[in-house]
Amino acid sequence: MIPLVLRVNGREHRIEVEARVTLLDALRDVLHLTGTKKGCDRGECGACTVHVDGERINSCLALAVMQEGREVTTVEGVGTVGAPHPVQAAFVARDALQCGYCTPGQVMSAIACVREGHTGSDDEIREWMSGNLCRCAAYEQIVAAVRDAAEAHRA
Amino acid sequence: MIPAPFDYTRPTTVEDAVTALRAGGAGAKVIAGGQSLVRMLQRRLVRPTLLVDVGCLSRMREVVEEPDHLVIGATTTQHELLHDARVRAHAPLLSLVARHVGDPAVRHRGTLGGSVAHADPAGDPPAAVLALDGEIIVEGPRGERVIPSAEFFVGPFRTALEPDELLVGVRVPKMGEGWTVHYEKFRLSAQKPTLLGVAVMVRRVGDCFTDAHIALANSGSTPVRATAVEVALVGADVTEEAVTKAADLLDGTMEPFARQGVSQAYLAHLARVLTRRAVVAALSW
Ligand SMILES: Cc1cc2nc3c(=O)[nH]c(=O)nc-3n(C[C@@H](O)[C@H](O)[C@H](O)COP(=O)(O)OP(=O)(O)OC[C@H]3O[C@@H](n4cnc5c(N)ncnc54)[C@H](O)[C@@H]3O)c2cc1C
Ligand code: FES
Ligand code: FES
Secondary structure: OEEEEEEEOOEEEEEEEOOOOEHHHHHHHHOOOOOOOOOOOOOOOOOOEEEEOOEEEEHHHOEHHHHOOOEEEOHHHOOOOOOOOHHHHHHHHOOOOOOOOOHHHHHHHHHHHHHHOOOOOHHHHHHHOOOOOOOOOOHHHHHHHHHHHHHHHHO | OOOOOOEEEOOOOHHHHHHHHHHHHHHEEEEOOOOOHHHHHHOOOOOOOEEEEOOOOHHHHOEEEOOOEEEEEOOOEHHHHHHOHHHHHHOHHHHHHHOOOOOHHHHHHOEHHHHHHHOOOOOHHHHHHHHOOOEEEEEEOOEEEEEEHHHHEEEOOEEOOOOOOEEEEEEEEOOOOOEEEEEEEEOOOOOOOOOEEEEEEEEEEOOEEEEEEEEEEOOOOOOEEOHHHHHHHOOOEOOHHHHHHHHOOOOOOOOOOOOOOOOHHHHHHHHHHHHHHHHHHHHOO
16 A cells, blocks of 8 residues: 555545556545546546646546646536536536536546637537547537637637 | 556656666566556556656656757657647657547647557557657666667567666657658547558658658558658659559558458558558648
């Protein structure tokens, strides 16, 4: 077991994990932050997307021990039910989900996508959101939500 | 799927990393971005006893400009290759190829050194490094050595790196006057790995090709240069007809490591078409 200080959503957590534990499993099973989802566990679906030092990554392909000294942001850290993040509000307004399983990853990826500025056209949004799959195929509404959030961000 | 247990160390100097690799012996393995390695650990395709994390080695993160070359640190991410002003200006082929790796989340973690050391025959960056005649800079217990890319890739997922050696950087010539570049990639579907990739650098003076470097991804057990096409292009007129004629010299004997169920005739046709497209695209770059 390796003692580790993990900074998540602005809070420091002192935990002990084995080196083989992924960031995704540490968030869900040790910190009980279950907003971040496990879809494929192999980097292909984006359900586990979180931000590390402001960049979107797949937490299933990151080891928890590699995140010491970094700032991790999960979906629990971006908004609340009463005060949703503008991207979350756009997802609600556009009805950009069905079962909702991919949504935390979509939201985290979309927040980064808007910030990165890859929202110049619907095609650009599709390409730069392509790491996030949706089995319910809410893609049209997701693109619309990202477009709305980007417009609000620019305004 | 959960990996078999292993120890973990995060050295802060290249020397300490080499020492750790050496001490770990056959069970030691480098981890950079983890975008290929963690998947292999999870499926237990590899079972290292020690992972040496190279993420905190500042020397391996730098891009250093020399008079005629760029030395790109091994842990430069694909995202950084895409955005770094020096890479874009002096080695635009690497910026172009980085754009073809995975998706944004993968590119934020995956590194140039990781792609090159992983040596997936279907990997995109290795083909670009080979087209560039890049040199692989390696540090080990016996000091530094520099391996030409033509000698670095020795088989599927096999390189000239010794187990106790660290890939510290990739040295590529700065793109000179008259050169243009392109990377053309074909996949059977958005989620599939590269079926064929073509990295192209051509130089034209007036209406004539004076130099051509072309490397293919997933056409053999390592990235390979399309020498016959290169030779045919040099001295040829810059016309689509001449490009087609040169590309048609690809003889169709390619033996990709992962054939993805397509026939030899399909692959041979694809290679000719993609190579023609890649050279034409490089010309209008
Ligand atoms: C969803 C997904 C899609 C992808 N799509 C593509 C694609 O389209 N094209 C493509 O080319 N690749 C693709 N990849 C793989 C690519 O993203 C990886 O970035 C790359 O292969 C490995 O880089 P890394 O830094 O993550 O290396 P790691 O996974 O950390 O390591 C890979 C291997 O290289 C060794 N290694 C790493 N760094 C060094 C070093 N400095 N010295 C010595 N050995 C080292 C490790 O020991 C290991 O064996 C994809 C990956 C994923 C998850
Ligand atoms: S669970 Fe990480 S990408 Fe699918
Ligand atoms: S809403 Fe069901 S997977 Fe996307």
